[in-house]
Amino acid sequence: MTVTTRRPFNPSEEQAIAADFPVLAARHAAWLRARGLLDRPWFVLGSAPDPHVPQPFPPGTAHVHVKYAGHAARQYGLPAGDLTFLLAKTTKQQIDGLDLDAVLRLRKRHSLLTRIRRDLPALGGNECALTHRERDAFIIGTLGSLFGVTGSEIRPSNGIALIAYAIAVGIPQIIVAGISLQSDGYAYDPSARIRRHLEEDRAALxxxxxxxxxxxxxxxxxxxxxxIPLLEGVPAA
Known part of the structure; x- marks a missing residue:
């Protein structure tokens, strides 16, 4: 049996991936603007156990969920996600019971429909595709690297990708919760699972x-x- 090891991208490969980053960021900013999500603070919620929820939220805060964090949001009495970052392989069972307003969906490649939605953001509906290469471009374009030489993975987690995305499109304040470099498991699922991307996430953050x-x-x-500084008013311990 042959074991295939994924090789991190080298700097020239990363530069090529991020070549159209300004155009890409502008397209996504236009889509978000058409949905009223651009010029507002974002509360980016991951699925790490015991997230700290600010009280109160800044006025006009948009609730942005990484994958299935909407289940944790419900547990804590938070609103449904204004934007949810999902994978192409997401199943109905994984999002059962969640109210999905706008969806940013990770895909391997664009279809004709997703290209139309990309190029005509005002007519593109409430779902926008983000290819794997484009996700990487957002990370490289904002943070300068995929940090693939720091750990066993070749890029940071999708939670970090969403933070990079928010930075790239110009969100004025990005409040991060439910992201941990220590805790395994998920807020909506108490069974312990090993958390990946730890070293890559640490370097990126x-x-x-x-x-x-x-x-x-x-x-x-x-x-x-x-x-990363604490949100004003949040105690340090």
């Missing part, structure tokens, strides 16, 4: 902390680990 003051967190441990 350190760059976020150094470059982007609009990104804050409600998670004290994440703040201590990465240097």
């Amino acid at each position: 350190a760059v976020v902390a150094a470059r982007y003051s609009e990104v804050v967190t409600t998670e004290p441990e994440l703040s201590r680990t990465t240097g």
Whole structure:
């Protein structure tokens, strides 16, 4: 049996991936603007256990969920997601009971329909496709690297990709919760699961902390680990 090891992208490959980053960011900003999601603070909720929820939220906050974090949002009495980042392989069972308004869906490639939606954002409906290469372009374009040499994966997690996406389209304040570099498992599923992308996420979030003051967190441990500042009013412990 042959074991195939994924090779991290080298700098020239990363540069090629991110070549059309400004155009890509502008297209997605137009789609978000058409849905009233652009010029508002975002509360980006991941699925790590025991997320810290700010009280109150800044006025006009959009609730943005990473994959199935909407289940955790319901547990904490939070609104349905204004935007949800889903995978192409997401099943009906995984999102059963969730109210999905706008969806950013990760796909291997664009179909004719997703290209039309991409090029005509005002007519594109409430779902927008993001290819794997485009996701990588958002990470490289904002953070400078995929950090594939720091750990066993070749890129950070999709939670980090969504933070990079928010930075790229110009969201004025990005409040991060439910993302952990320590805890396994999921807020809506108590069974312990090993969390991947830890070293890549740690390296990426350190760059976020150094470059982007609009990104804050409600998670004290994440703040201590990465240097991302705590949201004003959130206690440090």
